[in-house]
Amino acid sequence: MLELEPPDHTRLRGAVLRAFTNRRIKALRPEIEALCDELIDTFPNGPFDLLETYGRPLPARIIARFLGVPEGDWQRLVDWSKRMVAMYQSNRTREQEDVAAAAAQSFSEYIKIQIEAKRATPDDSLISTLLTAHTAEKLSEHEVISTCILLLNAGHEATVHTFGNTVKTLLDLGVSPQIGETFINEILRFDPPLHLFERIAYETVEIAGHTFNPGDRVALLLASGNRDANAFKNPNSFHPDRSDAQPLSFGAGIHFCIGAPLARLELEISLNRLWERKPNLKLLGTPQYADIYHFHGLESLRVTT
Numbered sequence: 448m449l450e451l452e453p454p455d456h457t458r459l460r461g462a463v464l465r466a467f468t469n470r471r472i473k474a475l476r477p478e479i480e481a482l483c484d485e486l487i488d489t490f491p492n493g494p495f496d497l498l499e500t501y502g503r504p505l506p507a508r509i510i511a512r513f514l515g516v517p518e519g520d521w522q523r524l525v526d527w528s529k530r531m532v533a534m535y536q537s538n539r540t541r542e543q544e545d546v547a548a549a550a551a552q553s554f555s556e557y558i559k560i561q562i563e564a565k566r567a568t569p570d571d572s573l574i575s576t577l578l579t580a581h582t583a584e585k586l587s588e589h590e591v592i593s594t595c596i597l598l599l600n601a602g603h604e605a606t607v608h609t610f611g612n613t614v615k616t617l618l619d620l621g622v623s624p625q626i627g628e629t630f631i632n633e634i635l636r637f638d639p640p641l642h643l644f645e646r647i648a649y650e651t652v653e654i655a656g657h658t659f660n661p662g663d664r665v666a667l668l669l670a671s672g673n674r675d676a677n678a679f680k681n682p683n684s685f686h687p688d689r690s691d692a693q694p695l696s697f698g699a700g701i702h703f704c705i706g707a708p709l710a711r712l713e714l715e716i717s718l719n720r721l722w723e724r725k726p727n728l729k730l731l732g733t734p735q736y737a738d739i740y741h742f743h744g745l746e747s748l749r750v751t752t
Contacts, residue, residue, distance in 0.1 A: 448597055449702070452649070456701065459590060462580035463598075463705055466513070466573040472708045475509070479713060482508060483720040490752060494731055497748040498611050505717055506606040513602075513709070514595055515572020516561050527554040528603050531596070535741030551596065558592045573598070602706050606713055608640035608744025611734075613718060615745060616685060618730040626718045631711055632692040635673075637685045639696035642670040642743045669695045670743070725752045 448459050486501050507521040507528075516524075530550035533543045558574070565575045577591045586594075613634045617623065644667050648659040659665060672695045674682040679691060697704035704710070721728070731749040 448594060448705075453701070459586065459594065460701070460705065462577055462586055463573075463594060465580060466576040467705055467708065469708065471571075472712060475709070475712065476716065478512070479505075479509060479716045480720060483717050484724070487720065487724045490725070492752075494749055494751045497614060497750045498607065498745065499747070501717070501721070502607050502610040502614075502748065503603075505610075506603050506713055509709075509713060510599060510602045513573050514561070514598065515565060515570060515574045516557075520557075523557075524554075524599055525603065526550075527557075528600050532600050532604050532742065535739070537740040554596060554599070555592050558595050559588070562588060562591060598706065601704070602709070604742055604744075605640040606710050608742055609635065609710070609714055610717060611745040611748050612638040612640065612743070613714065614721075614728075614748060614750075615730070615734050617718075618728065618750075620685065622687060623722050623726070626715055626722070628711070629690065629692070630687045631714055632694055633685065633687055633689045635696040636679070636689075636692045636694035637673070638743075639670055639673060639694065640743055641696065641741065643668055643741065644698065669698075728752055 448456060448463070451459060482505060483501075486505060490500060503525055504521060507525045508518050511518045511521045511524060527550045531547050531554070533539065534547040536543075561574055562578065565572065565578055569575045569579065574591065574595065577586050577594060580586055616634060616638055646665050646667055648661055648663040648665060650661055652659050672678075676682050679689075697707045697710075729751050731751055734745045734748050737744055737746045
C-alpha cells in the first residue's frame, strides 16, 4: 500500500478500511483495558524494562487479534517485525538485509497458513475481511500478505516507540495530565515515532524555491515540520493542553496512516491504565534513543513502581 497510487492504492486501501471502521475500533476498548490490566499485574517488584513488560506485548497481542492469528504467537510476530524493520536504517549491513528478507519470507509462509484457515472458516478478522473484500478485482494472496506485513510493522513498531517516548517525556517533566485527544496530538507532535518518510515526485513542482522533477526521491522531515515555529507557538516545548497541535506524524492525504484510530486508542488506554494503577512510577537512569534511521524510539525504558 505504501508504494501504490490510484487506482490500485484506492482498491487496496478501501478493502483494509472495511476492517478499520470506527465501530470496530471503539469495540476494542474493553479488550484493550483488560489486556492492560493483565500485563500490569505481571510487573515485578524491582526495576524492570517497561517496554519489554508492557509497551511491546500490548500492541503485538492487539495486532494478532486484529489480524486473526493465534494471540499466543505474538512473540513470533515481534521477532519478525524487529528483523524486518532493521532494513530501515542508513548503515544497514548485508547480513541485516538477509535476516530481514528471511523474516519476511517466514512471516509470509505463516500468513499463507492463516489464509487457508480463514478460507475454511471465515470470521471477522482482518485477514477474512481482505479475502472477502468486494472490490472490482479481488485482492491477490500477495496483496493480502503484504498488507499484513505493513500492518504488523507499522502497527507494532510505531506504537511501541510512541508509548516509550510518551512515558519518558511524562516522567522527565514530572507531569500526569489527563490523557485524551489533545494530549495525544501534542505528544505525537513533540516526540513522534517516525522522524522521516520518503516520497517520490510524480510531476514537476516547485516548493520553497526548489524544483522537484518526476522521479526525485524526497525525504520528508515530519518531526521538523512538527517543530515549525511558523505553525506552533514555542514549538520546542511540550504543552499537554496545547490546542493547536495538529501533528504530521500520521502523514497526510491519501496515504494518511490507516491505523491511526487504533494507535490513538491503544495509547490513550495504555497510558491512563498505567498511571491509574502505578501512580508512583519512576524513571531509572537516562533512556537512550536507539541508533536507527527510520523509526525513532528508545532502546529500553527502565523504571520502578
